[in-house]
Amino acid sequence: MCDMAVNIGNIVLGIAYLVLAPLIGGLLAGIDRKISARMQRRVGPPIMQPFYDVFKLWDKQPVAVNKAQRFYIRGFLLFAVLSGFFFFAHGDLLLVIFTLTIASVCFVIAAYASNSPYSQVGAERELAQTMAYEPMMLLVALGFYLHCGTFDAKEIVQSSAMNFIYMPGIFIGLCYILLIKFRKSPFDLSMSHEVHQELIQGALTEISGPTLAMIELAHWYENVLLLGFVYLFFTWSPVWSPVVGLAMCAFTYFSDIVVDNCCSRVKWEHMLSSAWVVTLVAGFANVAFLMYMR
Amino acid sequence: MFLPGLLIVVPLLAALLVFCIRSGGARNFITIIAAVATMALSVATAATYLGQPCFVSLPGELPSTVIMAVDIIVALAIFYYTMVKFKRCWIGLLELLQLAMILWFEHGAGHGIKVAADLAIDNFAVIMVLIAGIIGSLIAIFSNGYMEEFQKEHPEVEDRRPFFFFVIFLFLSAMFGLVLSNNLLFMYTFWEITSFSSFLLIGYTQTEEAINNSFKALWMNLLGGVAFAAAIVWLGVQYQTVELSALLKLGQGAKPVEMIVALLVFCGFTKAAMMPFSGWLLGAMVAPTPTSALLHSSTMVKAGVFLIIKLCPLLGVNHAGMMTMFVGGITFFFASCAAISQSDGKRVLAYSTISNLGLIVLCAGIGSYAAAWTAVMLVIFHAISKSLMFLSVGTAEQQLESRNIESFDGMFCALPNLARCMIIGICGMFLAPFGMLISKWAAMKSVADAGNPVLLLMLAFGSATTLFYWTKWLGKIAAYVPAEKSREPGIHGVQWLALKALSILTILACVAFPLLSQHGVTPYVSAIYNTTADVISRSNLLIMSVMAVLIVLLPLGFSAGQKQKMVVTNLAGENTGDNLSYRGVAGKTVQVSLRNWYLEDWFGEAKMQRYGFGLSLLCMILAFAMMGGGVFHV
Numbered sequence: 001m002c003d004m005a006v007n008i009g010n011i012v013l014g015i016a017y018l019v020l021a022p023l024i025g026g027l028l029a030g031i032d033r034k035i036s037a038r039m040q041r042r043v044g045p046p047i048m049q050p051f052y053d054v055f056k057l058w059d060k061q062p063v064a065v066n067k068a069q070r071f072y073i074r075g076f077l078l079f080a081v082l083s084g085f086f087f088f089a090h091g092d093l094l095l096v097i098f099t100l101t102i103a104s105v106c107f108v109i110a111a112y113a114s115n116s117p118y119s120q121v122g123a124e125r126e127l128a129q130t131m132a133y134e135p136m137m138l139l140v141a142l143g144f145y146l147h148c149g150t151f152d153a154k155e156i157v158q159s160s161a162m163n164f165i166y167m168p169g170i171f172i173g174l175c176y177i178l179l180i181k182f183r184k185s186p187f188d189l190s191m192s193h194e195v196h197q198e199l200i201q202g203a204l205t206e207i208s209g210p211t212l213a214m215i216e217l218a219h220w221y222e223n224v225l226l227l228g229f230v231y232l233f234f235t236w237s238p239v240w241s242p243v244v245g246l247a248m249c250a251f252t253y254f255s256d257i258v259v260d261n262c263c264s265r266v267k268w269e270h271m272l273s274s275a276w277v278v279t280l281v282a283g284f285a286n287v288a289f290l291m292y293m294r
Numbered sequence: 295m296f297l298p299g300l301l302i303v304v305p306l307l308a309a310l311l312v313f314c315i316r317s318g319g320a321r322n323f324i325t326i327i328a329a330v331a332t333m334a335l336s337v338a339t340a341a342t343y344l345g346q347p348c349f350v351s352l353p354g355e356l357p358s359t360v361i362m363a364v365d366i367i368v369a370l371a372i373f374y375y376t377m378v379k380f381k382r383c384w385i386g387l388l389e390l391l392q393l394a395m396i397l398w399f400e401h402g403a404g405h406g407i408k409v410a411a412d413l414a415i416d417n418f419a420v421i422m423v424l425i426a427g428i429i430g431s432l433i434a435i436f437s438n439g440y441m442e443e444f445q446k447e448h449p450e451v452e453d454r455r456p457f458f459f460f461v462i463f464l465f466l467s468a469m470f471g472l473v474l475s476n477n478l479l480f481m482y483t484f485w486e487i488t489s490f491s492s493f494l495l496i497g498y499t500q501t502e503e504a505i506n507n508s509f510k511a512l513w514m515n516l517l518g519g520v521a522f523a524a525a526i527v528w529l530g531v532q533y534q535t536v537e538l539s540a541l542l543k544l545g546q547g548a549k550p551v552e553m554i555v556a557l558l559v560f561c562g563f564t565k566a567a568m569m570p571f572s573g574w575l576l577g578a579m580v581a582p583t584p585t586s587a588l589l590h591s592s593t594m595v596k597a598g599v600f601l602i603i604k605l606c607p608l609l610g611v612n613h614a615g616m617m618t619m620f621v622g623g624i625t626f627f628f629a630s631c632a633a634i635s636q637s638d639g640k641r642v643l644a645y646s647t648i649s650n651l652g653l654i655v656l657c658a659g660i661g662s663y664a665a666a667w668t669a670v671m672l673v674i675f676h677a678i679s680k681s682l683m684f685l686s687v688g689t690a691e692q693q694l695e696s697r698n699i700e701s702f703d704g705m706f707c708a709l710p711n712l713a714r715c716m717i718i719g720i721c722g723m724f725l726a727p728f729g730m731l732i733s734k735w736a737a738m739k740s741v742a743d744a745g746n747p748v749l750l751l752m753l754a755f756g757s758a759t760t761l762f763y764w765t766k767w768l769g770k771i772a773a774y775v776p777a778e779k780s781r782e783p784g785i786h787g788v789q790w791l792a793l794k795a796l797s798i799l800t801i802l803a804c805v806a807f808p809l810l811s812q813h814g815v816t817p818y819v820s821a822i823y824n825t826t827a828d829v830i831s832r833s834n835l836l837i838m839s840v841m842a843v844l845i846v847l848l849p850l851g852f853s854a855g856q857k858q859k860m861v862v863t864n865l866a867g868e869n870t871g872d873n874l875s876y877r878g879v880a881g882k883t884v885q886v887s888l889r890n891w892y893l894e895d896w897f898g899e900a901k902m903q904r905y906g907f908g909l910s911l912l913c914m915i916l917a918f919a920m921m922g923g924g925v926f927h928v
Contacts, residue, residue, distance in 0.1 A: 062859065094735050
C-alpha cells in the first residue's frame with residue numbers, strides 16, 4: 001500500500017515536471033535575457049519574451065531542407081522530456097544520463113542530416129561538446145552512487161548530511177560542464193544566442209519555424225533537468241533543506257549568466273582540454289576520496 | 295552427448311565436402327544446407343542444455359589419441375607454412391616449443407591423470423554455441439553471395455573459394471569444440487585450430503600485405519598458445535589435473551594457482567587482441583569482409599574472452615586480476631580514442647572491436663558477480679551488432695566501391711535499406727536502450743563497487759570517445775544527399791537474408807533483454823558464485839525494453855505532421871538548386887563536398903598505440919614480475 005502511494009507520488013511529480021518545466025525553463029530564459037541586458041546596460045526584452053518567440057515560431061509556415069530533419073528533432077524533444085521525466089519520477093540517475101545522451105545524439109544527427117557546411121560545423125562542435133562533458137556527467141552519477149550507495153534520486157535527497165560536503169570536487173566539475181550544457185560563453189561553440197560570435201547559426205542553420213520552436217522547448221526541459229542535478233547536491237533529510245537546494249540552483253544559474261557575459265567563445269581545443277582536465281582533477285580526486293571513505 | 299558431438303562433426307564434414315566439390319552450384323547448395331543444419335543443431339543444443347548444465351566424460355583412450363593426432367597434424371601444417379613455404383622459421387619455433395611441451399607432458403607427467411569431465415555444457419557454453427552457430431552460419435550464408443561478387447571484382451585474386459569455405463566451416467567446428475571443452479588439452483587443440491584457421495583466412499588473397507598480416511596473426515596467437523601449453527603443464531605437474539573446472543575449484547579453495555591463471559589470461563589476451571596484441575586484428579582487415587565479420591564477432595576474439603570470463607571467479611583483487619582489469623581498461627580507452635582518427639570503415643570497426651573486448655576483459659578482471667554477468671551480456675550484444683556492422687560495411691563497399699566513411703554520405707538516399715541496417719547496428723553498439731549500453735551501465739556499477747578510481751575514469755572517458763566516433767559515423771549516413779538512382783538492386787539475395795536476420799536479431803535481443811538475463815546469463819553466474827542478485831533492477835530493465843520498442847516504432851511516424859515547404863540549404867554562395875553546388879566568386883560553380891572530422895592531432899593512431907601498448911605491456915610485465923617473485927619465494 002505504502003509502495004503504491006510512493007509510486008503514485010512519483011508519477012505525479014513526473015507529470016508536474018512535464019507541465020511545469022517548460023514554464024520554468026521559459027521564465028529562466030526570460031530572466032537570463034533580462035539580466036544579461038542589464039549587465040550590458042540595455043533595457044532588455046520583457047521577461048515573457050521567450051514564450052512570445054516560441055509561439056511565433058510555432059505559427060510560422062513549416063520550412064525544411066529535407067524530410068528527415070524534423071524527425072530527428074522530434075526525437076531530441078522526446079528524449080529530452082523523457083530523461084527529465086525519469087529524473088523527477090525518481091528514476092535511476094544513470095538511466096537519466098543515458099536518455100539525455102540519446103537526446104543529444106538526435107540533435108547532432110539532425111544537424112548532420114541537412115548536409116550543409118555550416119550545419120555540419122555546428123554538428124561537429126556539438127559532438128565535441130558532448131565528448132567534453134560526458135565523462136563528468138557520468139562521474140556525477142557515479143559519485144552519488146559511491147556516496148549514497150544508490151543511483152536513485154529519491155534516496156539521494158534523503159541522505160543524512162548535505163551531499164555537497166562530500167562531493168565538492170564533483171560539484172565543481174558539474175558547474176564547469178553546465179556552462180557547456182546551458183550553451184553559455186565561453187563554451188557556446190555549436191550554437192549561440194550571441195550573433196557576433198556565431199558562424200551563421202551553427203547547428204541551427206537549416207532549422208526554422210515550428211522545428212526551431214521544438215528545439216527551444218527541448219532546451220527548456222533540459223535546463224530544468226540539469227538544475228535538478230544541482231538540487232541533489234544541496235538537499236538532504238531536513239524538511240527545510242529544499243529551500244537551500246532551490247537557492248543554490250538559482251545561484252548556479254545566475255553565476256553562469258555572469259560568466260556568459262564576461263567571456264567570449266574559446267576554441268574547441270580549449271574547451272575539450274579544460275573540461276577534461278577539470279574532470280580529471282576535481283572529479284578524480286573526489287571519486288578517489290569517496291572510494292576511500294566507503 | 296549426442297548433440298555436442300554432431301555440433302563438432304557436422305561443420306567438419308561440411309568443410310571436407312566443400313573442399314572436395316569443385317562445382318560452384320553444388321558448393322553454394324552445400325554451404326547453405328550445412329549452415330542451416332549447424333544453426334538448427336546449435337538451437338537444438340541450446341533447447342536441450344539451457345538451464346541444465348551437464349559434464350560429460352568421454353570413455354576410453356580414443357578421444358585423447360585423436361586430440362593428440364590433431365595437435366600433431368596442425369603443428370605439421372604450421373611447420374609447412376612457416377619453415378617450408380614462406381621461410382619464417384622463428385614463428386615455427388614458437389609452435390615447436392609448445393608442441394614439445396604438450397608431447398612431453400602427455401607422455402610424462404600427464405599420462406596417468408584421470409579426467410572426470412572432458413566436456414562442460416553450461417549456460418555460458420550454450421550461449422557461445424548459439425552465437426557461433428547462428429551468427430557464424432549467417433556469415434557463411436552471406437559469404438556465398440559476397441565471395442561471388444568479390445571474385446568478379448578482383449580478377450587478380452586466385453579463386454580459392456572451396457578452400458575459403460573449408461576454412462570457414464573448420465573454424466566453426468573448432469569454435470564449438472573450444473567452448474564445450476572442460477579438458478584443457480582438448481581446448482588447447484581447438485584453440486590451435488582457430489589460430490591456424492584465422493591465419494589461413496587472413497592470407498586468402500595471397501598479396502604481400504595479406505601474407506605479412508597473416509603471419510602477424512599467427513605469431514601473436516602462437517605466443518598465446520605457448521602460454522596455454524605452459525599453463526597446462528604447470529597445472530598438470532603441480533595439481534595432477536587438466537580440467538578447467540578443477541582449476542576453478544582449486545582457486546576458490548585458496549590454492550596458489552595465480553600464475554597458471556595469469557598464463558591462461560595472457561593467452562586470452564593474444565586471441566582477444568588486447569593491446570599490445572591488437573595489431574593482428576587490424577591486419578585481418580585485408581581479408582574479404584566475411585572473414586573479418588567472423589573473426590570479430592562470433593568466433594576468434596570471442597574465444598579469447600570466453601577463456602578469460604571462464605576464469606572470472608579467480609580474478610579480482612590479485613595480481614592476475616589486476617593485470618586483467620588494467621590491460622582491459624587501457625585497451626578500452628586507447629582503442630576507442632584511436633577509432634576517432636580513422637576514416638576507413640573497417641578500421642573504425644576493428645578499433646571498436648578491440649575497445650569493446652577491452653571492456654569485456656575489464657569486467658572479467660573485476661571478477662565479481664555483477665561483473666561476470668556484465669561480461670557475458672557484452673559478449674552477446676557485441677557479437678550480434680558487430681557482425682551486422684561488418685556485413686553492412688562489406689556490402690556498402692561492394693556497392694560504393696569504397697569502404698571509406700567519407701564515401702558513405704548519401705547512403706540514406708542511395709542505399710536506404712542498407713543504411714537502415716547500418717543505423718540499427720550502430721545504435722546497437724552504443725546507444726541506449728540497446729544492449730551494449732545497458733551492459734556498460736552494469737560495468738560502471740561493478741567498477742564503482744570494485745573501488746578503483748583509475749578504472750572508473752577510463753570507463754567514463756572511454757564512453758565519451760566511443761560516443762564521438764559512432765555519432766560521427768551515424769551523422770555521415772544520415773546526411774541527406776539526393777541520389778540519382780538506387781544502388782540496391784546490385785546486392786545479392788542471400789546477403790539481404792543475412793543482413794535482415796541480423797538486424798532483427800539485434801532488435802529482438804534488445805527488446806528481450808530481461809528474458810535473456812533471466813534464463814541465460816543469471817543461472818550461469820549464480821551457479822558459479824552461489825548467490826543470485828539483480829545487477830540492474832527489474833524495473834529499469836523493463837523501462838529499457840519499452841524504450842527499445844519505442845525507438846523501433848518511432849520511424850513509423852517519420853513523415854507525420856504538417857506539410858513542409860522544401861527549400862535549399864545555405865551554402866557559401868547562391869545554391870544552384872540541388873544542394874550539391876553553388877555559384878561562388880566570379881560566377882564560378884563550386885561543388886560542395888563535406889568531410890568528417892578526425893582530430894588527428896589529439897587522437898592520432900600512432901600516438902594512441904604508443905601509449906596503449908606501453909602501458910598495457912608495463913602492466914603485464916609488472917604483474918608477472920610480482921607473481922614470479924612470489925612463486926619463487928614460497
